[in-house]
Amino acid sequence: MSQSNVGDRRSFILTSGAVLAGATVCSGCSIFTSQAKPDIQRPATDGAFTLSAEEAGRLTAPGDTLRVTTPDGSMRIFLVRGQDGKLLALSMACTHWGSDVNYEAAKNQLVCPSHGSRFGLDGSVLEGPAGDPLDRYKVEEGFDGDGTPTGIRIILT
Numbered sequence: 001m002s003q004s005n006v007g008d009r010r011s012f013i014l015t016s017g018a019v020l021a022g023a024t025v026c027s028g029c030s031i032f033t034s035q036a037k038p039d040i041q042r043p044a045t046d047g048a049f050t051l052s053a054e055e056a057g058r059l060t061a062p063g064d065t066l067r068v069t070t071p072d073g074s075m076r077i078f079l080v081r082g083q084d085g086k087l088l089a090l091s092m093a094c095t096h097w098g099s100d101v102n103y104e105a106a107k108n109q110l111v112c113p114s115h116g117s118r119f120g121l122d123g124s125v126l127e128g129p130a131g132d133p134l135d136r137y138k139v140e141e142g143f144d145g146d147g148t149p150t151g152i153r154i155i156l157t
């Protein structure tokens, strides 16, 4: 074995050990969580997100979802039209380590892709490791006389 192979192997072992040690120390860091790409980014004005008629039109059928965040990602809201037709707004951030949840239409539940926590559409924990429910927000929907959506307001307080 040449001297350079020994050096390469030693370097690999040291690097692997450093990565493993870093992963152990950094178990709550963002490399273990995931954030989904938002559908809409805008500032929350007067403590609320306001969606246009066109944006509201993307949430008309059961199972429709929309991800709305502030540009800095500090507020991350998941909108879902449940199978009963009710529109709900919940925090997108899993209460375990903060990954963004996804909607699983077949079970009408929110699921965290990182460690498998499951939440009901009321935000309640159905399966851990998450221990706390997702925050829920008040939603006001507007419709014209024909029942066409005119907008949505998500109140964040």
Ligand code: FES
Pocket (backbone or CB within 6 Å): 033, 094, 095, 096, 097, 098, 099, 112, 113, 114, 115, 116, 117, 128, 129, 130
């Ligand atoms: S971040 Fe761990 S279950 Fe969601």
